[in-house]
Amino acid sequence: MTIEDCLPADLRAPTTTITRIAAGMSGAGVYRVEAAGQPFVLKIAGEAENDADWRRALHIQRLAADAGLAPRIVHVDEARRAVLTSFVADRSFMAFYRDPRTHEAALTQLGRTVRRIHALPVPAGAHTRDPREVLAQVWNGFLAGFALPDFARDAVQRVLAEEPPASDRARLLGHNDLNPTNLIYDGETILILDWATAGVMDPFYDLAVLCVFMRMDEGTCVRLLSAYDGSPFDRLPHRFQYNRRLAAALAGSFQLHLARQMKHAGATGAETLDSTPSLGEFYQRMMAGTLKIGTADGQWWFGLALLKESLAL
Structure with a gap:
């Protein structure tokens, strides 16, 4: 063939x-x-x-x-x-989002797009996706025996030990990997790529993933949720806040798993919470070309930055 x-x-x-x-x-x-x-x-x-x-x-x-x-x-x-x-020519949703002149329009469109995803009918036989269970599997399986700094363990163990807040929202069909690399903006519409892990899930998880990867502060998160719901939020629900910590911990753990697959040696003992770059600093280094996704070092520092982010949420 x-x-x-x-x-x-x-x-x-x-x-x-x-x-x-x-x-x-x-x-x-x-x-x-x-x-x-x-x-x-x-x-x-x-x-x-x-x-x-x-x-x-x-x-x-x-x-x-x-x-x-x-x-x-x-x-x-x-x-x-x-x-x-x-093929859809990508005009960069992130440029649309970061431009002060179009930021609010981009945020509103993003929230409404996630709402449309969640309105899709749930197919018969669709998998139920529980990111907490996946985190436990990655941590106890793929990362078992891998040398990691103490703060990385603290971030994961905090999320797994925490009782998830009760939810008053029904589970629905979600994308489950709404990081910005899966968004395409054609100048008018946001289109979503890579539906391989879509399934039945907590509606707040997709929103939490976006907020983590796009480094939204609490006020921006409130406005995203308001656009999603079509009615104003006055605060972030506890369930959403938990999902942010969970999303950052799972994404970080998975990046460390990729680093291990690429033969990264693991922690040297010099990696501390203070010396590890924040997620924003990691993005700056990536744009400067000093760290690259797809390399063992790039995945390693991306993973640690996400776990540091989880601890801060």
Whole structure:
């Protein structure tokens, strides 16, 4: 099988070009396809990806695409587990969000977009996603025996020891990985990528993930929740605050797991809470090129910065 075999017959031609652009965590391959004068994105599932999970995720991706929340699906080759979608030129949601002239409009649109995700129907057989259980699995499994600074352990153990506050909101279909790299802004609409981990979950978790990765202060979080609900909040609910701590701890632990997979040696003993960069400082170093995601050191310091953030929340 060639990659071109995953395309519909009318897009296979001598002039078609296929360029690898990314590799997913599950081993999936992501490619840019130029065919018939148009750009597309092709994603082929990795061998380790469970077939039933892939089909469930595809069903949710179809729901999202039909609702205008994900790029349009052009072609599916179920035998090869390949999905071809339209290419959307990204005009940077973060630039839209950071511009003082458009910040509030961007924040409002983000909250309303998450609300639309959560309004999607829950498919039969959809997995229930419990980030707290995943954190325990990562911590006690993937990170067992890995040398880590004391504050990293404190951050995770605090979240796992804490009794989650009661929720008055029903579980619903959530994305479960709403970090900014999964947002595409075409100049008018926010579209969401990578629905592989979508499932039934606490509605506050998606919002909490956004707030952590985008470093929103409490006032901004209140306005995001108000846009999401369509009515004003006067304070942050305890359940939401817990989900922020949980989201930062889980994301940080997973980054440390990636660092370990990349053969990082672990803590040297010099890493303390004070010497570890904050999440904002990590982003600055990343933009300056002194730290890079996709390297062992980059994942290590990203993970520690997120765990430091969890302790601060």
